[in-house]
Each structure stands twice: as structure tokens, then as C-alpha cells.
Amino acid sequence: MTADLRGKACVVAVAESDLGEVGPHTAAVDLMAQALDRALTECGLKKADVDGLFSSSAYYQMGSVEPAEYLGIRPRYTDSTTLGGSSFVSHMHHAAVALNQGACDVAAILYGSTQRSDSGRLVSSANWLPYEVPYKPRMPVSMYAMAAQRHMHEFGTTREHLAEVAIQARQWAQMNPKAFTRDPLTMEEVLEGRMISEPFTSRDCCLVTDGGGAVIMTRPDRAKDLKQKPVYLLGAGEAHWHRHISQMPDLTTTATVESGPRAFEMAGLKPSDIDVFELYDAFTISPIIFLEDLGMCAKGEGGPFTSNGNIGPGGACPVNTNGGGLSYCHPGMYGIFTIIEAVRQIRGECGERQVDDVHIGLAHGSGGVFSTQVTSILGSPETA
């Protein structure tokens, strides 16, 4: 059975911390504090109202405990669920459950990372499978590269198809003042970029930036009195099948084929009802596979589906309207930014990059090596 959560929890505020490169003396938890302050200001709630805290990062083993101490929050419901990059979409689901059980009244979801300022190294708490370690795959790019290679083999997906994803992400980023890379990107630049892990060049890979975010949720009765138009959680679904790439049942199909239908069933919606897709794009293959697994096109047709401007500005299927992890911001665990952008698109406050008439947005997080998949569907008050 599906939990009856449709329309029973709202996102009432979203905010980013400073993004890009914040410098060597800023801690990840500083960015969480910045983002939470901005989010509280946006909705008019006070820090003292927050009684549910949700957080994960590669920096703190006790994900929600570290920011709670720093911020002086003593939560009565606390959740440090760590699924990699999809953690925050999962937190949104868990927060909706907790809010509806009365376990908390105001939930704050926090993320922060200073990965770029930390010498650009991917700060990762990832554990390695001892059976894979001797082969020195580059974590995580080689794992996604092997999935892309298999997708190309089975379905005829091309290097150009992959490049199209990066190019369209950049077109969105050019309309987002907060995006890290905003200069035009050509097919040649993607294909001739520095080879990292075949078939990926550097342009197929997400950015390494600093950044943090905050999402505040409450129940609809309380949301109505706040400053922002509430955005309702209509559906959510989680799934994971593997942790390590050699254990992934089929490298071209993710557990999104379960998380997606769970979210759609709860929402009572179908893929064609979605106005904007915010999909975790750590690598160019990711949106191709997620759109297939979410049912926007048949398995194997993701390459042609994402080409010819279909997912870019003015396209029929807008994807990653902020520029995504490829061009806007990727501090290591991007998932919270899928929520932030979906909420802003539904509120209609995205300026130049605003998609017309957005009522329903899908925010999809992925973590590990295509390991953890969490799908959420958000909607305007009229859809709830």
C-alpha cells in the first residue's frame, strides 16, 4: 500500500547559501546556517519554531546533530538519513511522515559543503567494496561511465546524445544568475574536452562547487498563514537495490523504476502531467536514464528523447531549469537543489528561466553509483 500523504505536507521556504567558491575559512555547517536563516526569513518562521531537523553531508558523521548544536536547535524529531545525493529528497518524504504523525510541527532540511574550497577534492565518506578496490576505478565517475558505455552498446546512444544533455544544461544556466558556469557550450567543446573516464570528457561531469541549501516544511493548516505560497508534496517514493556498481542488476536501469511509480501512485498523476523535471545530473547519462525510468520515453530512447532541444529552454520537456549539477552547482550531494528549483518554478519566481504555467514539478535525487533513488512530486495549491 502507499502511505496517504498526498497534499498533507507543504514546502513553505527554500533557500541556497552562498554558492560557487566561498573560500578556505568557511565550514560546511556555516553554509547550512546561512541557508536556514534565509529560508526562515522567506517564510516568516523563527528558528525556535523548528522542532524537526533533517540533514546529511559528507562532512559530519552525525548529520543532523552537528548543525543542531551549531544552530542551537533541540529537535524533538531528528533524521540523519544518508543516501548520498538523494538524501534530501528522502528527508522531504520522511518529514511529511513525521509532520503527519505529530512527531514534529516544523521540519528543516539542511545541507552544506565546501568541496571546492577544500582543494576541489570530492570530499566523500563513501565506502569502497574491497572486491573493486584493486582496479582503481575513479569514484564515482568510472561507475557512471560504465553505465553510459553499456547504454551506448545496448541502445545505440551516442557521444553526441550525451553532449546534448550538457549543452542544454548550460543553456538553462545562462539564464540563472546563480549558476557557476554561464558561458556558451558547444558540441565540439564537450566532445573534445579532456578525457576523464571513457566515454566521459570533463564536460560530461558535474561541477565541483561549494554550496548549501535549506528546505522548510509544515502541515497545510500552518502553511496557509506564512509569507510564501505553499508548495504541496503530492507524492514521494524511495528505492535502492545496490550500493556498488558491480552489484547493480542492469547498468541501464535504476531503482527509479520503483521510486517513480510509488511517487506517481501517491500523487494520482502520470509522467505526462509533470511540467518541469529537476533530475540529479551528476553525469550526462543520468537524465537520459532517469527520463526512461520515470516513463517519459521507452527504455533505450533516452538519447534521442533528450536531443534536439527537447529538455532545454523552450523544449517540450524542461529538465534541470537551474542548469543542474552540470552547470549551476554541485557541492557533492546535489539533491536538495532539485527541490529548491522545483519549488521556485511552481511559485513562478524564476525570472528569465521561468517555464510557463508550471503547476507540477518533479524533483528526483540519486545517490551513490545510481544506487539510491528518491522521487518526489510537488504541486501548486490548486493541484493539492
Next chain:
Amino acid sequence: MADGSAIQPPLKAYEDALNNGEIIYQVCGDCQHVAFYPRLVCPDCGSTSVSYTPSAGKGAVYTRTVIHSRNRDPYNVVLIAMDEGFRIMSTVEDASNDDVQIGMRVELKTVYPVEEANAKAGQLPKHVFKPEGS
């Protein structure tokens, strides 16, 4: 294991087999599910009737990548679909990286002992493959 008799811990069994030039995998004694890496329970049916079986060491490349690094020559990393029905990460030697493509038939070439520095870190010996019949 089902009757309480202990089998070797999986990592130890795997390492010992590698040092003997073999890769081990598992066939569940109850449901015949094929599994790698070795575990104390069947990841399909949950049975503890598991044991270790040596592989014939042959398979086909399931997928591949070639890693380009500033400080060493490009090297391939592959997932191999072994003939017994499990998948394993390895690398293919005695072939150019460009020739290591999906579907290529490969067989176990040798096992390199773990270097001392890595042994302290608990790293396992490294099996490598070569084109079948080469």
C-alpha cells in the same frame, strides 16, 4: 552454516582462493541463486546454506571504461559477466584499451599478490584477465 557449523569468513575465503589462483563465487544450497561477492547468507532467499565454489575463470566483458589520468598511462576497468552467472570487476591485460570492448571473451590470466603497503590497508590480491585463448 545451517546446522551451526562455521564456514570461513567470506573475505578470508576469497583471499585464500585468490592466493591459490582461483576466484570463488556462491551457489545457494537451497535456491541455487548465484552470488558474488561471497556472503554468509544467500542474497536471494536468505538461506545460510551457502558455500564457496571455484569459477572456471571465463566470461565476457559486460561493460568497460578507460581511465585517463595525468600521472599514469590510460588503463581499463571492466565488469565481466562470468559464464557461471555472476559479475565481477577486473581489468583486461594483453590487449589494447581500444580492443577491450563489450562482448569480448576473456579468461583469468593471473593473480598479482597484494603489495605490502596495500596489504596493511587490508587490500586484496588483484586478479586480471586476458583475451580468451591468447
